Structure formats: C-alpha cells, structure tokens
Amino acid sequence: MNSAAGDETSLIGVTIEYQAPLTLLILRALKPFPLSAAQRQIAQWLAQGFSFEQIGCKQHIKASTVKDHVHAIYTKLGVRNRDEILPRLISYGGFRDDGTQLN
Numbered sequence: 646m647n648s649a650a651g652d653e654t655s656l657i658g659v660t661i662e663y664q665a666p667l668t669l670l671i672l673r674a675l676k677p678f679p680l681s682a683a684q685r686q687i688a689q690w691l692a693q694g695f696s697f698e699q700i701g702c703k704q705h706i707k708a709s710t711v712k713d714h715v716h717a718i719y720t721k722l723g724v725r726n727r728d729e730i731l732p733r734l735i736s737y738g739g740f741r742d743d744g745t746q747l748n
Contacts, residue, residue: 667692667693668689668693670734670735671688671689671693672685672689674734674737675689675734678721678722680718680721683714684717684718687700687704687711687715687718690703691715691727691730692727692730692731692734697711697712697715715727
C-alpha cells in the first residue's frame with residue numbers, strides 16, 4: 646500500500662502446499678521396519694504421544710504388555726526412548742519436521 650500516492654489497493658500472495666497428516670507420514674515411515682501389526686499401531690500411538698495406559702485401553706491389553714511391545718519396537722527401530730521415535734521415523738521416511746516430503 647502506497648499511502649503517499651493515495652493508492653488503497655494491495656496485493657496478497659498465498660502459497661498452498663499439500664501436507665500429509667502426521668498419521669499417514671508415520672504409517673509410511675514404519676513400512677520398511679519388521680514390526681507386527683500390533684507393534685505398528687503401538688509405535689504410531691507412541692509417536693503421537695499416547696501413554697502406555699492409553700495405548701493399553703485402545704488395544705484392550707495391560708500396560709505391562711504395552712511395555713513389552715514398546716521394548717521390541719525400540720529394538721527394531723534402533724531407538725532408546727519414545728522421544729527418539731518420531732525424529733527417527735521422519736528422518737528415515739524422508740520427511741521434514743513440518744511433514745513435507747524431501748526431494
């Protein structure tokens with residue numbers, strides 16, 4: 646807007662980029678790992694921040710069984726704790742932190 650010239654019109658630029666949902670990115674990144682169906686689901690929920698108790702309720706299993714699955718997931722993904730899961734999947738799956746795919 647150029648107020649000195651009295652021009653009241655202005656242009657606005659908009660960029661639209663596709664961003665896949667986090668759930669889809671996690672599922673794609675988990676594909677190459679040798680996880681069971683239950684382990685894939687649990688890994689997805691871990692990456693999304695669910696607690697062991699919440700995961701147990703969703704899977705209809707005890708929290709101790711969730712912990713057993715989590716230990717196996719950590720081993721197969723090569724991570725030591727839940728905080729490393731999402732960054733590992735994002736880097737392995739070829740995605741940036743904002744969810745866009747690397748070229």
